[in-house]
Amino acid sequence: MPIYIYGCDHCGSEITISHSMTESVENCEVCEISGSLIRRPSMFSNIKKKTESKLKVGDRVKSFIEEADADLKQQKDTFLRKRND
Numbered sequence: 001m002p003i004y005i006y007g008c009d010h011c012g013s014e015i016t017i018s019h020s021m022t023e024s025v026e027n028c029e030v031c032e033i034s035g036s037l038i039r040r041p042s043m044f045s046n047i048k049k050k051t052e053s054k055l056k057v058g059d060r061v062k063s064f065i066e067e068a069d070a071d072l073k074q075q076k077d078t079f080l081r082k083r084n085d
Helices: 050-054 057-084
Strands: 003-008 014-018 037-040
Touching: none
Parallel strands: none
Antiparallel strands: 003 014, 003 037
């Protein structure tokens, strides 16, 4: 669901609310005055890091699996050493 930013004309508070595009919010959660909220424009971005933009999804998954496998092997070795002591 989209995140919307509302400003209250009565108390001046700023509220961030997640709801569907067809819903509307009119009551302020802070001062509870009906009809005091006005939806404000929100900034959004879809900026990718340069290193991430060069990686494909499959490469990221493969890298994660390799790191998890290495971590599991290290934990297994540590466990076996403690068990043999």
